[in-house]
Amino acid sequence: MERITARYYIETPYPVERAATVLAGEQSSGTFVAVPGETEELKNRFAARVEQIEHLETVAQPAIPGASSPDGLYRRAFVDVSWSAENFGHNLPTLVSTLQGNLYEITQFTGLKLMDIRFPESYANYYYGPRFGIDGCRELTATDIGKPLIGTIIKPSVGLTPAQTAETVGVLANAGIDFVKDDELMAATANSRFEDRVDAVMQVINRHADRTGKKIMYAFNISDEMEPMLRKYEHIVKSGGTCAMISLNSVGLSGTKRICDLGELAIHGHRNGWGMLNRHPLLGIEFPAYQKLWRLAGVDQLHVNGIQNKFWESDDSVVRSIASCLDHAPLDKPILPVVSSGQWGGQAFETYRRTKTTDLLYMAGGGIMAHPGGPAAGVAALQQAWEGAVNGLTLEEAARQYPEFGQSVEKFGNLQFDRA
Amino acid sequence: MERITARYYIETPYPVERAATVLAGEQSSGTFVAVPGETEELKNRFAARVEQIEHLETVAQPAIPGASSPDGLYRRAFVDVSWSAENFGHNLPTLVSTLQGNLYEITQFTGLKLMDIRFPESYANYYYGPRFGIDGCRELTATDIGKPLIGTIIKPSVGLTPAQTAETVGVLANAGIDFVKDDELMAATANSRFEDRVDAVMQVINRHADRTGKKIMYAFNISDEMEPMLRKYEHIVKSGGTCAMISLNSVGLSGTKRICDLGELAIHGHRNGWGMLNRHPLLGIEFPAYQKLWRLAGVDQLHVNGIQNKFWESDDSVVRSIASCLDHAPLDKPILPVVSSGQWGGQAFETYRRTKTTDLLYMAGGGIMAHPGGPAAGVAALQQAWEGAVNGLTLEEAARQYPEFGQSVEKFGNLQFDRA
Numbered sequence: 092m093e094r095i096t097a098r099y100y101i102e103t104p105y106p107v108e109r110a111a112t113v114l115a116g117e118q119s120s121g122t123f124v125a126v127p128g129e130t131e132e133l134k135n136r137f138a139a140r141v142e143q144i145e146h147l148e149t150v151a152q153p154a155i156p157g158a159s160s161p162d163g164l165y166r167r168a169f170v171d172v173s174w175s176a177e178n179f180g181h182n183l184p185t186l187v188s189t190l191q192g193n194l195y196e197i198t199q200f201t202g203l204k205l206m207d208i209r210f211p212e213s214y215a216n217y218y219y220g221p222r223f224g225i226d227g228c229r230e231l232t233a234t235d236i237g238k239p240l241i242g243t244i245i246k247p248s249v250g251l252t253p254a255q256t257a258e259t260v261g262v263l264a265n266a267g268i269d270f271v272k273d274d275e276l277m278a279a280t281a282n283s284r285f286e287d288r289v290d291a292v293m294q295v296i297n298r299h300a301d302r303t304g305k306k307i308m309y310a311f312n313i314s315d316e317m318e319p320m321l322r323k324y325e326h327i328v329k330s331g332g333t334c335a336m337i338s339l340n341s342v343g344l345s346g347t348k349r350i351c352d353l354g355e356l357a358i359h360g361h362r363n364g365w366g367m368l369n370r371h372p373l374l375g376i377e378f379p380a381y382q383k384l385w386r387l388a389g390v391d392q393l394h395v396n397g398i399q400n401k402f403w404e405s406d407d408s409v410v411r412s413i414a415s416c417l418d419h420a421p422l423d424k425p426i427l428p429v430v431s432s433g434q435w436g437g438q439a440f441e442t443y444r445r446t447k448t449t450d451l452l453y454m455a456g457g458g459i460m461a462h463p464g465g466p467a468a469g470v471a472a473l474q475q476a477w478e479g480a481v482n483g484l485t486l487e488e489a490a491r492q493y494p495e496f497g498q499s500v501e502k503f504g505n506l507q508f509d510r511a
Numbered sequence: 512m513e514r515i516t517a518r519y520y521i522e523t524p525y526p527v528e529r530a531a532t533v534l535a536g537e538q539s540s541g542t543f544v545a546v547p548g549e550t551e552e553l554k555n556r557f558a559a560r561v562e563q564i565e566h567l568e569t570v571a572q573p574a575i576p577g578a579s580s581p582d583g584l585y586r587r588a589f590v591d592v593s594w595s596a597e598n599f600g601h602n603l604p605t606l607v608s609t610l611q612g613n614l615y616e617i618t619q620f621t622g623l624k625l626m627d628i629r630f631p632e633s634y635a636n637y638y639y640g641p642r643f644g645i646d647g648c649r650e651l652t653a654t655d656i657g658k659p660l661i662g663t664i665i666k667p668s669v670g671l672t673p674a675q676t677a678e679t680v681g682v683l684a685n686a687g688i689d690f691v692k693d694d695e696l697m698a699a700t701a702n703s704r705f706e707d708r709v710d711a712v713m714q715v716i717n718r719h720a721d722r723t724g725k726k727i728m729y730a731f732n733i734s735d736e737m738e739p740m741l742r743k744y745e746h747i748v749k750s751g752g753t754c755a756m757i758s759l760n761s762v763g764l765s766g767t768k769r770i771c772d773l774g775e776l777a778i779h780g781h782r783n784g785w786g787m788l789n790r791h792p793l794l795g796i797e798f799p800a801y802q803k804l805w806r807l808a809g810v811d812q813l814h815v816n817g818i819q820n821k822f823w824e825s826d827d828s829v830v831r832s833i834a835s836c837l838d839h840a841p842l843d844k845p846i847l848p849v850v851s852s853g854q855w856g857g858q859a860f861e862t863y864r865r866t867k868t869t870d871l872l873y874m875a876g877g878g879i880m881a882h883p884g885g886p887a888a889g890v891a892a893l894q895q896a897w898e899g900a901v902n903g904l905t906l907e908e909a910a911r912q913y914p915e916f917g918q919s920v921e922k923f924g925n926l927q928f929d930r931a
Contacts, residue, residue, distance in 0.1 A: 133671075155791055179698055184735060187784070188696065192695060194786070196790070197786075249598055276599075276608065276612070280597055281600070312605075316764075317768065320765060345735070345765075347765075363612035374790065
């Protein structure tokens with residue numbers, strides 16, 4: 092029988108083996124006294140199994156305050172646990188309840204993070220996954236292989252009218268951009284009805300496409316309750332749009348999969364709320380596990396933050412997340428990583444050096460709109476940065492070779508994100 | 512214009528006022544350089560506002576490792592921030608993205624927890640909220656005012672066949688129970704198709720209802736992707752069931768609200784995964800904010816853990832959560848608090864002493880099925896414990912007065928949950 096295996100990073104005040112047994116027990120049997128009907132046969136078929144334990148360091152302070160250890164020590168380890176696919180079948184929410192669920196409540200742990208999930212073969216047959224993915228998004232935007240998709244976010248995040256948004260999109264289209272998106276704060280405001288915004292923006296995009304043959308991808312933020320979300324999706328389709336954006340953590344797995352299953356638009360997965368699930372080193376979920384769940388749900392593009400970003404995340408973590416999106420398991424359908432947060436082109440060199448890929452949606456905000464030569468120069472600067480990075484130039488060499496990128500370096504090169 | 516106000520518990524290495532301004536800015540404007548179009552008028556209408564700051568203690572170590580303070584100090588405070596309702600209208604997922612979203616990523620915080628949300632009047636008119644709530648669940652189960660609903664969870668969690676589950680339900684029905692539920696790990700297994708389980712269980716429940724006039728409420732776990740969830744819901748309705756259970760965090764807000772909107776079944780909200788969102792004192796979300804979101808979505812019953820539970824949560828926190836469910840804001844429709852985890856009746860006294868309510872769904876597992884006198888004695892013992900608690904008896908007095916509860920005390924009274 093096929094099994095799903097989860098890897099956890101745990102910390103426990105007790106022997107690791109004992110804590111691991113509690114973990115497996117709680118998530119497949121789980122009560123505090125033996126009950127009738129819990130036969131050996133049933134246990135063999137449905138009980139979770141501790142597959143492997145890798146002991147790590149021991150520390151003197153618990154990662155999550157609260158519990159205290161009898162011997163003053165807290166033991167860390169990687170623990171692999173497996174479940175029979177028979178326990179839940181193809182049901183992503185129940186899979187999540189099984190692999191995460193009450194585990195974070197258990198006193199035997201002073202830290203627990205779901206690191207990764209290994210799915211069996213049958214999942215690749217059952218789940219369609221991303222309809223468009225990297226190749227599809229390149230095709231929809233007519234972006235050549237070997238270049239990242241260059242994108243930006245409409246700013247200010249909230250408050251522009253549809254006409255103002257469309258005007259900005261027109262400027263960006265003429266500037267040669269591949270992708271534009273709503274901010275996650277922008278769904279529909281009192282002065283920007285969703286449908287009006289779609290109509291205004293798509294008129295600009297369709298006209299530009301007629302003229303140039305290039306249809307910009309605009310990720311309209313449809314995040315909402317179920318019925319309005321479906322209605323908004325349909326409105327995008329009817330208007331000739333190619334993409335819808337979902338705030339994954341706010342909408343949730345079932346709602347998101349329902350939308351992905353429609354299959355007519357590329358789905359831009361925004362992970363806002365991610366810090367809550369991930370920022371603590373020993374609580375929550377790591378990106379490899381997270382992206383697999385959303386990949387199975389069918390998300391085409393997923394945020395990974397960026398090198399030298401303005402948030403708390405380390406470059407190492409960003410690099411791992413990009414690799415994880417590009418990894419072929421499960422489904423043999425990679426997700427397009429969305430690189431953003433304080434990007435202006437200067438980070439292209441380090442990003443390429445560390446990831447060796449241009450299969451990225453590379454997002455810059457102020458880096459484009461606030462370029463001293465205007466938005467067209469801003470987009471050109473980003474394209475130049477990537478061309479330079481791929482050709483092995485250093486940032487300094489590229490700044491000398493390309494005038495627009497040179498101006499970017501002058502304006503943004505010494506930019507310290509206001510971390511203070 | 513109406514405003515939504517959120518209260519945060521924050522920790523910052525910088526002056527609190529500055530961090531609060533960043534919070535408000537990031538969640539309504541948010542880019543690292545000024546952009547054209549960000550006019551004063553637009554800012555006045557859509558910008559978030561810091562309404563109040565309450566300074567708390569200063570500590571020498573950051574709550575979330577990573578950031579470091581210029582002066583070695585980390586300042587804690589409560590911060591109230593408000594947004595115009597115009598920013599998102601009635602759109603719960605976008606409200607969540609605005610009130611939580613990227614906030615957890617910001618380096619200016621070494622801790623951030625959403626404590627509570629204050630909704631304006633119009634929300635009470637727009638959202639229906641719980642269809643059944645406390646009164647409706649009493650009515651559906653014919654449970655008198657002044658007594659908690661007594662419930663239990665089918666164990667073992669996973670692996671029983673529909674016939675075995677139904678047999679257990681029959682025993683529990685005869686024992687006088689009010690409520691039974693699937694475990695959150697149990698959706699549909701290879702040996703228990705959902706529909707077969709509903710049919711088998713509802714046959715027992717309907718027959719019992721015909722005989723006695725009391726229809727037990729069974730919370731069938733419908734947590735799944737959207738289409739199967741709707742199908743399962745319909746199957747419960749057709750079979751005469753009265754309740755469906757959803758793993759809220761796994762299904763998500765949009766999917767859950769879609770189900771609640773159907774309005775034919777009471778919705779049992781399971782909060783598994785909650786520890787990930789709440790266990791750290793300075794990361795995530797507190798229960799008052801959490802329950803309000805699910806109440807607006809329409810959930811009727813919500814888990815709050817229990818006094819002296821087997822998990823990490825303190826009694827104080829459980830008591831606050833119960834009060835929060837029973838609070839009338841928003842919507843003037845309280846949620847029925849679901850008390851569970853290691854409950855056997857002995858906790859009724861402390862629960863009643865601290866909450867002064869019997870508007871509870873009081874769940875015991877082994878406490879019922881493993882009672883030395885059998886399940887009927889187990890249910891009787893729970894009812895006796897509550898009767899005693901309400902009448903002002905101590906546990907010891909109740910144990911002397913009621914034989915079945917006395918047996919419970921003998922068997923479970925010294926039970927130490929295996930915290931080691």
